[in-house]
Amino acid sequence: MKPVIDQDLCLGDGICEDICPEVFELREDGLAHVIDARPGEGLWVRVEKASVECPTDAIYLEEYGPEEEAAA
Numbered sequence: 444m445k446p447v448i449d450q451d452l453c454l455g456d457g458i459c460e461d462i463c464p465e466v467f468e469l470r471e472d473g474l475a476h477v478i479d480a481r482p483g484e485g486l487w488v489r490v491e492k493a494s495v496e497c498p499t500d501a502i503y504l505e506e507y508g509p510e511e512e513a514a515a
């Protein structure tokens with residue numbers, strides 16, 4: 444799965460980073476960024492939790508496209 448943040452919706456409260464700092468990072472621009480676009484399976488539960496807990500539903504999870512699958 445590929446976590447994506449809609450930064451137009453991000454409040455910068457850092458909840459996602461608190462839940463899964465391996466994947467989400469709050470930066471000086473006041474927005475959360477994805478720092479691992481291909482998190483290992485061991486992180487998926489927390490990535491999903493971050494998606495659920497985000498107050499504005501800014502985090503969504505995409506399937507990899509065929510080209511990304513091929514690059515895996």
Ligand code: SF4
Pocket residue numbers: 448452453454455456457458459460467469474475493496497498499500501502
């Ligand atoms: S939990 Fe959502 S609103 Fe909060 S910093 Fe992360 S992406 Fe932004």
